[in-house]
Amino acid sequence: MAMKLSEKCFSFAKTVFFDIISSKFRAGSLKRSLDLSYVIFEKIAYNFEIFSSNYINMYCEIVEKEIRLANITSKDNVLVIGAGSLPATSVLIAQKSGASVVSIDVDKAAINKANVLIKRLDLSDKLKLVHADGRYYDFEKFDVIFVLYAIKQLDEIFEKISKKIKTDTRVIYRSVFDKETNTIKSRIDLSKFLEVKNIVKSENISPAASALLLKKDT
Numbered sequence: 001m002a003m004k005l006s007e008k009c010f011s012f013a014k015t016v017f018f019d020i021i022s023s024k025f026r027a028g029s030l031k032r033s034l035d036l037s038y039v040i041f042e043k044i045a046y047n048f049e050i051f052s053s054n055y056i057n058m059y060c061e062i063v064e065k066e067i068r069l070a071n072i073t074s075k076d077n078v079l080v081i082g083a084g085s086l087p088a089t090s091v092l093i094a095q096k097s098g099a100s101v102v103s104i105d106v107d108k109a110a111i112n113k114a115n116v117l118i119k120r121l122d123l124s125d126k127l128k129l130v131h132a133d134g135r136y137y138d139f140e141k142f143d144v145i146f147v148l149y150a151i152k153q154l155d156e157i158f159e160k161i162s163k164k165i166k167t168d169t170r171v172i173y174r175s176v177f178d179k180e181t182n183t184i185k186s187r188i189d190l191s192k193f194l195e196v197k198n199i200v201k202s203e204n205i206s207p208a209a210s211a212l213l214l215k216k217d218t
């Protein structure tokens with residue numbers, strides 16, 4: 001009974017934040033408004049355990065698709081840029097693939113909150129949270145790099161990624177699906193930096209979609 005009620009509350013909050021608020025913005029600013037909705041939602045939902053677990057569950061479908069897209073296994077070292085206060089993606093990658101995950105965020109308060117959750121989930125061995133800016137992180141030792149939504153200075157980050165990653169590193173970029181062009185919406189021209197290989201769409205958190213990007217042949 002209590003479970004059903006909390007699920008209903010979460011579903012209501014999700015509708016208010018992601019459907020109603022976001023739809024008030026013009027189509028051109030959809031991506032930015034969605035980015036902001038998620039960051040604010042995480043900061044609030046962090047305080048309520050039942051919201052946190054529903055929030056993490058909401059990401060299951062897209063993360064499972066991303067794991068298959070990038071063929072992530074327990075042997076991989078994964079970097080996630082943009083942990084957030086509720087590091088749902090990082091938690092699910094560690095739990096579902098068994099990979100070792102480092103998740104970074106420029107927001108120190110978000111890292112502190114995320115650390116509490118990781119300890120609660122007993123994931124500290126598999127998932128490390130680091131206060132750092134994606135622009136200055138060392139990409140070389142990672143097999144898979146996730147660049148999530150709401151990441152600032154995207155062009156600088158992709159410029160560095162394209163130069164520093166190993167030839168077989170898989171990069172997953174999560175953003176919004178663009179129905180008109182049948183591809184991923186981005187503030188930057190991704191093909192300038194990496195080769196776009198494939199895309200998966202989320203049904204659960206539509207219009208989210210993720211692209212698999214690989215180093216270009218030189």
Ligand SMILES: C[S@@+](CC[C@H](N)C(=O)[O-])C[C@H]1O[C@@H](n2cnc3c(N)ncnc32)[C@H](O)[C@@H]1O
Pocket residue numbers: 039042059081082083084085086087088089090104105106107110132133134135148149150151152153
């Ligand atoms: C990417 S989302 C959070 C992802 C979500 N929690 C998940 O698990 O899918 C937003 C976070 O990215 C962080 N961020 C934005 N730009 C960044 C950058 N250049 N480097 C590191 N973190 C960044 C923000 O501080 C914010 O907390």
